[in-house]
Amino acid sequence: MNVTVWNEFRHEKKHDAVKEIYPEGIHRVIADALTEHGYDVKTATLDEPEHGLTEDVLNNTDVLLWWGHLAHEEVDDAIVEKVQKRVWEGMGLIVLHSAHFSKIFKRLMGTGCDLKWREANERERLWVVDPSHPIADGIGEYIELDEEEMYGEHFDIPAPDELIFLSWFQGGEVFRSGATFKRGNGKIFYFRPGHETHPTYHNKQIQQVIANGVKWAAPTKRDYPVYGNAKPIEKLEGYKED
């Protein structure tokens, strides 16, 4: 399993508070965690050529993780299209936190992907509502995060195929925090927590969920479906090929 962690990697360069938590970038912390979980992990960031997502990198990625916030608009449409194509071909995609507003997520969802938000260092509690789901493996009744950004409903996504986590926030809101979708041959997991000013990705349970998500999103080994004009399989009287 080849995993690529993509990060915008701007906050960590600009903002001291973020740099302190993620000195080498959010992607480094996630990549290290996934390496510990036994995956073969590479990273890629916005300011590399082709955002680090060359055709070669994408073709050799089984599951891609995506973190972005400040610079969604700077992501090249041609790269977004390639990522979408790879998801359709079977590559897994883990969409993290503020990447709800990334071009790739909005394009795959077909909705606005908007939500309520507040940066108030409030408590979040992510409750497991699908106890049989492999993404909840090894996780207790809930994960509590002392301080996080709030995301609140309505979250403008299609009804998820599966809903795994629901968040409670101190300020009075709830949120569908862990949700899965399928598009083409690819599986998508959106996971809410991970604001850059909080050490969320250092949390072992959060790392466990992300590692579970990667495992779940692994591509299925099948030929790409055949589309287009099709000869009948059964005998059809009067059928003539063009």
Next chain:
Amino acid sequence: MNVTVWNEFRHEKKHDAVKEIYPEGIHRVIADALTEHGYDVKTATLDEPEHGLTEDVLNNTDVLLWWGHLAHEEVDDAIVEKVQKRVWEGMGLIVLHSAHFSKIFKRLMGTGCDLKWREANERERLWVVDPSHPIADGIGEYIELDEEEMYGEHFDIPAPDELIFLSWFQGGEVFRSGATFKRGNGKIFYFRPGHETHPTYHNKQIQQVIANGVKWAAPTKRDYPVYGNAKPIEKLEGYKED
């Protein structure tokens, strides 16, 4: 309920076989059927200015029906964007037959929307698999169409919210023929049959399904959700407005 039936309206001008079945266009037959079912119906076609979908028309449409085939690429992206915005705001959308490949459907689904097809005048049988669904109201166990174009799986759509009809085809294929989706505040119903060389839209049961779909897709009366920065509802110690 204000209904607008949109049709590409090209086959009916070019091809005698189609003109014979739909002399005033597919949209006219569907519009007449919906009028009989008690709706206030208008039509719009590709070659009208703004494809007949001016801001005024769209803003006064509760449910839009869409039939297209030859000229998906000629539909102006700006109009597609407006239709998408209206769906997100709550307008219902009924996507008919070859409109599976329309820009608007692909954009709302986030997938390629491809499928297998064959024009061989073969028998189709649409089985009801969700007997409690209002879109199946008044419909028997199945609808049989003597001659239709075949559409076969894999149909590259997200897993539908609801699956209402499954088609059997004489040549050996199956297809998810009636399926619902929600995007933003809007409801979407995809309904497979309706190839231009067959009198499918003259069929009373097909008309019933479409009328049921319009009723089901009616907008819900609610304010548009509020997104963006949100003050806490509960008292949050230390919270200060920016």
Next chain:
Amino acid sequence: MNVTVWNEFRHEKKHDAVKEIYPEGIHRVIADALTEHGYDVKTATLDEPEHGLTEDVLNNTDVLLWWGHLAHEEVDDAIVEKVQKRVWEGMGLIVLHSAHFSKIFKRLMGTGCDLKWREANERERLWVVDPSHPIADGIGEYIELDEEEMYGEHFDIPAPDELIFLSWFQGGEVFRSGATFKRGNGKIFYFRPGHETHPTYHNKQIQQVIANGVKWAAPTKRDYPVYGNAKPIEKLEGYKED
């Protein structure tokens, strides 16, 4: 549309605090609200013969509402079976609050239907997460109830077909508060709020949701599906009837 509101009607006789809020029973308040919303409403209670649910009553009920708490075990299995049969035939069922533990709901779900609970007069906020759903018609972003019993996840139900409301509770929990299911030809809506010591069913928004639920759960007009041994529709060589 014939609606029957079924209530256990025990708390209201035994407990003064409840009697004060619902002097003629919870069923009376709900029935009055539904009458105002234009439905033809009857009531039935546990201590009537056959719990008020004679074959005649059930056969003439389009949508049945169910509230129970203390005496689930006193409900006769034969009546439960009849209710289940009617749901399978198309009767709508609205399951209210503590009826999550009723025999009929558990039997229709196939799960234990357990949950966390706490009677602490705490604040509940029901957020709308499916803005396009007719059950949310006329409802704002959320419904706030000053004092309610808490129900918390994990709620042991199958993944709902549709999730409409998510509850936030002051004590730190969340709950899937408004959810739909289908069984056979019948539609089921579970709606969480309504503890007997709180005036929840006097709340106009709660009444609106219940009225919307009744409308949504109305039976579809179709023949009951045909099951069992079936002759081929297509010509099958060598097929002989038994």
Next chain:
Amino acid sequence: MNVTVWNEFRHEKKHDAVKEIYPEGIHRVIADALTEHGYDVKTATLDEPEHGLTEDVLNNTDVLLWWGHLAHEEVDDAIVEKVQKRVWEGMGLIVLHSAHFSKIFKRLMGTGCDLKWREANERERLWVVDPSHPIADGIGEYIELDEEEMYGEHFDIPAPDELIFLSWFQGGEVFRSGATFKRGNGKIFYFRPGHETHPTYHNKQIQQVIANGVKWAAPTKRDYPVYGNAKPIEKLEGYKED
């Protein structure tokens, strides 16, 4: 992973045509296939004491497969209850062919689980409609079975969580042939083919699907959810423990 294959094992003793195909029973062929796929497999049959499903066997089963047809009613309710409890606790369950009418499946579904059927040695073609699903791993566009019993819609089950296979039948019917459900902490996969007079379980692709199903249905490692009266996690003014 400990797998138990349960079989009614009556046809194979009574009917020569079946004995010829499955001389040691359907369970033996499935068990051998799963052993080849790397699982630790045991078998159990109806006529053993406690149907071979003692508490010890059930407690040590990660995934249970179930084939039954003639003798659903002979399965002891107490055993059915234990199996249900184990599914709720996390044990996976693979329900095969005519076990759609088993007590355990009906109880877990909450529906009648009826369908159309015909024994006419006709062709079945199982089309993959969820290409990203791990249960479709290694499977082509469709699996073709030269001769099988027909099962036709309407199949009276709840809307599946996931729909993986759709069957086409020569006689004109379709069927939702591969479908997943979750109940409590357990995962359930229903897979249609496998009539006793056909060599279906000798088919390598069918074996692959069943092995994939076993892998997918593996229990998640988590503590059983906590239910019942719950203390507030957040500080609630005025809250007193009973």
